[in-house]
Each structure stands twice: as structure tokens, then as C-alpha cells.
Amino acid sequence: MDTTLRGVGVSHGVAIGEARHMGTAVLEPPAKQIAAEEAPREQQRARQAVEAVAADLVARGNLAGGEAQAVLEAQAMMAQDPELAADVERRIAVGSTAERAVYDAFAAYRALLAQAGDYLAGRVADLDDVRNRIVARLLGVPMPGVPDSDRPYVLIARDLAPADTALLDPALVLGFVTEEGGPTSHSAILARALGVPAVVALPGAGELAEGTVVAVDGSTGEVMVNPTGAEREELSRAAAERKAAVEGAKGPGATSDGHKVPLLANVGGPGDVPAAVEAGAEGVGLFRTEFLFLDDSERAPSEDKQVEAYRQVLEAFPEGRVVVRVLDAGADKPLSFLTPADEPNPALGVRGLRTLLDHPEVLQGQLRALAKAAEGLPVYLEVMAPMVADRADARAFADACREAGLNAKFGAMVEIPSAALRARSVLQEVEFLSLGTNDLAQYTFAADRQVGAVSRLQDPWQPALLDLVATAAEAAGAEGKSCGVCGEAASDPLLACVLTGLGVTSLSMGASAIPFVRAQLAKHTLAQCERAAAAARAADSGPDARAAAQAVLSGE
Ligand code: PEP
Numbered sequence: 001m002d003t004t005l006r007g008v009g010v011s012h013g014v015a016i017g018e019a020r021h022m023g024t025a026v027l028e029p030p031a032k033q034i035a036a037e038e039a040p041r042e043q044q045r046a047r048q049a050v051e052a053v054a055a056d057l058v059a060r061g062n063l064a065g066g067e068a069q070a071v072l073e074a075q076a077m078m079a080q081d082p083e084l085a086a087d088v089e090r091r092i093a094v095g096s097t098a099e100r101a102v103y104d105a106f107a108a109y110r111a112l113l114a115q116a117g118d119y120l121a122g123r124v125a126d127l128d129d130v131r132n133r134i135v136a137r138l139l140g141v142p143m144p145g146v147p148d149s150d151r152p153y154v155l156i157a158r159d160l161a162p163a164d165t166a167l168l169d170p171a172l173v174l175g176f177v178t179e180e181g182g183p184t185s186h187s188a189i190l191a192r193a194l195g196v197p198a199v200v201a202l203p204g205a206g207e208l209a210e211g212t213v214v215a216v217d218g219s220t221g222e223v224m225v226n227p228t229g230a231e232r233e234e235l236s237r238a239a240a241e242r243k244a245a246v247e248g249a250k251g252p253g254a255t256s257d258g259h260k261v262p263l264l265a266n267v268g269g270p271g272d273v274p275a276a277v278e279a280g281a282e283g284v285g286l287f288r289t290e291f292l293f294l295d296d297s298e299r300a301p302s303e304d305k306q307v308e309a310y311r312q313v314l315e316a317f318p319e320g321r322v323v324v325r326v327l328d329a330g331a332d333k334p335l336s337f338l339t340p341a342d343e344p345n346p347a348l349g350v351r352g353l354r355t356l357l358d359h360p361e362v363l364q365g366q367l368r369a370l371a372k373a374a375e376g377l378p379v380y381l382e383v384m385a386p387m388v389a390d391r392a393d394a395r396a397f398a399d400a401c402r403e404a405g406l407n408a409k410f411g412a413m414v415e416i417p418s419a420a421l422r423a424r425s426v427l428q429e430v431e432f433l434s435l436g437t438n439d440l441a442q443y444t445f446a447a448d449r450q451v452g453a454v455s456r457l458q459d460p461w462q463p464a465l466l467d468l469v470a471t472a473a474e475a476a477g478a479e480g481k482s483c484g485v486c487g488e489a490a491s492d493p494l495l496a497c498v499l500t501g502l503g504v505t506s507l508s509m510g511a512s513a514i515p516f517v518r519a520q521l522a523k524h525t526l527a528q529c530e531r532a533a534a535a536a537r538a539a540d541s542g543p544d545a546r547a548a549a550q551a552v553l554s555g556e
């Protein structure tokens, strides 16, 4: 082995494979002059690159199907636009290289589109992507976006946004390594949803050479570069042992003395349901509906399309609980038709419920679709709002649910410290709370969840975060209402015991973590969990809190 790098392990298991980088934006090609006799050859190169990119986009469309196919086919047509082609040829004829001619011709076309009204202006991002692909091909550098590979690989990226990953083929991605991002970043969430090992916040990941063999241990956070055969075997054996140990446990979540803690799954759409059912999830504790909205950046999906997707998830859990979160757009999940483009600090701006209250038609459309989807099904539908700050927010959301005629429980996510501190007041308007510990940590520690450099503060073991969890859970207990956790904190088996000890009533996580959490909970009584929680809260740092809880739970 050459070396071992260390980051933060965020999704269990071991992946061994060749590193493939997520392509980054293409740099501007130099504006150098070519001799007149080189022009025909350059024009030929440009034509070939355009054709290859168009064919690749069509092939990707065929693979993706659905709305993604329509978008990719429209991009292929953009690439082959005859006016653009003529402009590229003309620019080469007067001395541009093929890559520079493509770059400049697209820039001119882009300026026209940007002025041509909302719909066409919205296509600018697609046009930029087409240009980047053609220029990358001409320069011989990796394509922007998801790697082109027909062999399984370990994906290396600076960070991953939900939109980057819409076209990721789960059959090809063995695991993730990202330079940025903390345990609550979307890379981590996506890795857990796909059930692949992942390490985030690994400085230097970007420098791993394309094609280098890496072994990613998503439990320890280690990434071995060029492991030897013996090292690979040892890693795979240890991972298989860990997996076998947890697969023994089955059934509903409970402590060893029978205190029930339903284990629910976090899903992004119907595609995540089979893994949730397979892991024995007792329902869905967080259905992140924004993934449905990512296909089209111009408008909300039609109500019919929403009904279909919601129904598929609801049908998978007859008699179970399904908690649907209404659209959480903004900040790390921007949607161009809803999210203001000019906010100085989007994480503190109009996002989550604030966006929906500014666009009541989108909220009503979603709630109506949910009401229709649940019609006639025996499921226990619960609907919750993201980013609730106070009682007024909770009331506005509950009013909107009533207006849509929704037959469901209405709840509030606790992601902003104010909502935790005033949980009793929020609970006057809604029937349950769900702690989004990812954002709750972000806002408690003023630490952007996307920035690897502050991942220490994103640690959900931080006692200040545990205090807020306890405050919300105690308020819910006093009101006789439930208070679950659906942030990534719930997927850490030891922390799951501590959360239980703090009074949390259900735990929702990426499906792949459920067996690990179930096995750990089943080892301890509720009283032991409560003692571990008290010990963790008495500590002064995240690592100390973890060590204190571990000592309590392993010493008894
Ligand atoms: C959270 O913030 O903890 C949460 C569950 O929501 P998301 O990660 O989608 O922002």
C-alpha cells in the first residue's frame, strides 16, 4: 500500500475499486491562432466532437428514461443546432482552434438565450453543460459531471449536490470519497441511501490519480491507496464480519427490556423503497420530496406525477407510518423557479417552509397530491414542514394542511434552535416533532454542513446539540406527543441509544444503517440508554460525549 488517508466515515462497509473523478467545469481554452491550412482539420475535429457528445447524451437518455431522457435529448439537439455549427465553422475559418471556436460560439448563443424570456433563459445551464462536454472532449480532459465508465468505480468528488447525482448509476458506484462535506452533507446522505460505503471531508482526495485503486472503509474513515492483495482481503473480511454480526438481529426496534423505538427509513422516492423494506424498516420517517422536483428546474412536477410517486411509497408500507416532508427547497437544494438567486446567505434566507409560504400554490399542489395519493390506503400518513422557526410557522403549515383537506397528522421539523427551545409552543399547533439534526447542528454551531473544514462542529455528538434534542423530546413528552429524529444522527448506532435515552420516540435513517442500529439498541435497556445520555450531556466535547456514552454502554 502507498499510503492511508483519513477522513470522516459516513456510510458503513468497504469498497475497493478504481478512483474516478467527478469532472469539474471546463476551463476556458486559450485563444490561440491557427494557420489557414489547419482549418479543415479543426472543423472536422469540431464536427466529430459535437456528434460524439450528442450520441452520448442520447445514449444516457435511453439509460435514464423518463423526464431525464427528454432533458438529455433536448441537450443533444442543442449540440447539433445548425446555426451553432455554422458559427463554429466560421470562427475556425478565421483562425480559432476547434475548442476555442466552440467555446466562443456557445457564449454568443448563450447571451441570446439569456435575454429571450424566462423559459429560454432557464435553458442556459443545459447549454453550458453541452458546451463543457464538447470542449472537454476536444481538450481530452474528463467530462464534467458523473464519470463516463461502464466499469464499477469509486467516485471521487469535491462534494456532491443532489442535482449532480440524479444520473448516477447505482450499479456502477462502489463507494464515494469527497474532499468537502461533513457527516450530514448530501454526499453522505446519498451514500447511505445507495447503501455504499463513503468517506467525506478527506483533504487531498482531489489529488488521487484517475484509475488508482483505493480501498474505502466507510466505518473508520480510512482510504488506502493501492492496497496490497493481503490488505484488501483483510479489509473485506473485517467488513463481512461486521455485516454478519448485525444481520442476526431482526424485527421492530426496541431496547433489550422491550421499550419500543420504531426504526424508520429515510427515502428520496419510490426507488429507495425496496432497500427500506429489505432492511425491515417499520415505515418511512422522512420522505424527502425535493428529489421529485429536481427533474425540471422551471416548474413543480404535475399533481398527477406527484400522486404517482407518493402512492408508490405509501403502498409499500400498508398499516405502517409514512412521514412525508413537504418540499425543502433553497440553500443546499436550490430550485431556480422558487429560490431567490441573489441572497447573500442562502442558508439563512428564504428556504424550506419559508419558500412554500411565499409560493402557496406549490404547497397546496403538493398537499392535494398527497391527499389523493393516500385515498383508500390503510397507511398512517404524516406530513411535516422543514425549517419551522416558531409557533406562527407551525400554525401557517397546519392551516395549509387543513385547507387542502388532508387527512393526516401534521408535524414540524426541528432544525432551527428556536424551534427546539420553544418546542412546547410549536406543539400547540402540530401533532408531532421530527428533529432534523443535520440542519439543527448547522444552525446551532454556525457551521455550514457543506464545508469540510468545519466538520468537527457538525458532529452530532456535540453536547449542545444533545441538549437541544433533550429539550424538544421533553416538551413532546409533556404534551403527550411524539418526537422522532430523522437527521443523520439516528444512523450512528451508539448515538441512537443516546437519543433513545434522551426521550426520542422513533429513529429514521438511510436503510443501510437500520440493521446496525437495531442490533445496538437490542443490547441495552432503556435505563442504560438514559445513563449513557446523561453521561454524554455531562461532557464538554463531541468526542468526550461519545467516549462517555461508550463507557456506560460497554461497562454494564
Ligand atoms: C436535517 O436537516 O436533519 C434533515 C433531515 O433534512 P435534510 O438533511 O434533508 O436537510
Ligand code: MG
Pocket (backbone or CB within 6 Å): 386, 415, 436, 438, 439
Ligand atoms: Mg434539513
